[in-house]
Amino acid sequence: MTQTTAVATEETESTDICSPPPRRHPRPDGQDSYTISEVVAFTGLTAHTLRWYERIGLMAHVDRSHTGQRRYTNRDLDWLDLVGKLRLTGMPVADMVRYAELVRAGESTYGERYELLEATRRDVLARIAELRDTLAVLDYKIGIYANAGQSYETARTR
């Protein structure tokens, strides 16, 4: 395994210049109008969760049909994508709501948003390092179990 101190430099190398993430939407802009169940199918979230996200302000108010049903746009899908990614980092929902509020507040909050994302980035790097550490332990133990055909286990690691 490489040294843990090499992580930081590796990262700067892997993301030299930002490549825009390629997105495919189910429908092109202009015809982007999805029912809640379509969004469920696309995101893997439940309808409950989608409505709950909107209630707590994690999503801006979603467009409605003339009968009051939700109609999601490609932009909503993108937002949900970002939310999903942030959720994977372990960011609390309250923090994501805060970010959503900053976005709604306009461009005067660019600085704050930058700080928030930077902090999150540091968290992600730290978490990756932790996971690598854990992986080493796991590999070590797996090695023991793979080798230990009928020899008894070490007391040390139980």
Place this chain on the structure above:
Amino acid sequence: MTQTTAVATEETESTDICSPPPRRHPRPDGQDSYTISEVVAFTGLTAHTLRWYERIGLMAHVDRSHTGQRRYTNRDLDWLDLVGKLRLTGMPVADMVRYAELVRAGESTYGERYELLEATRRDVLARIAELRDTLAVLDYKIGIYANAGQSYETARTR
């Protein structure tokens, strides 16, 4: 089963594939007897959590002093270390309890333990991949805010 099997010998160094994780204990084996507050200081867990771990079977019964107070050993510290690592992977406590039960059940469960650790290993790898993906998105957005933020700052201070 109060009988701790006499496996105090170290046969850990028989494996050559993985480097054994270096462990430093506050006290050498033989004088390893820690109060709950010492373990709190060493692990970062709370006393509540330590007692709770024991109650739910995530730890084997801890030794007691003649007055009934818990006295942790180096082995307990090692176990808590592993638990901490597994917790970082997002493994549910119930699964860790299951692993603890397998360990207590003896060497007939080697296969199952192996499977469990292997599955966890795959989870960890998948999570690392997810985090890298998230990192790319984060870097992309940070790049945007860095540029836009600069122009906003410029516009502000102009």
Place this chain on the structure above:
DNA sequence: CGCTTGCCTGGAGTGCACTCCAAGGCCATA
């Protein structure tokens, strides 16, 4: 017309992983 399907709402419920409480035991120092 009724039936099914899909969606709506506010509020209540769930599961997890702790986290704390109240009441008390032991023991060293003052």
Place this chain on the structure above:
DNA sequence: TATGGCCTTGGAGTGCACTCCAGGCAAGCG
């Protein structure tokens, strides 16, 4: 003897992130 500190217990409480429920509306179909 008293005070303070550290520890014990079972059980209750907390916070988070959903998850579900009851009751109801609107559209499409035979």
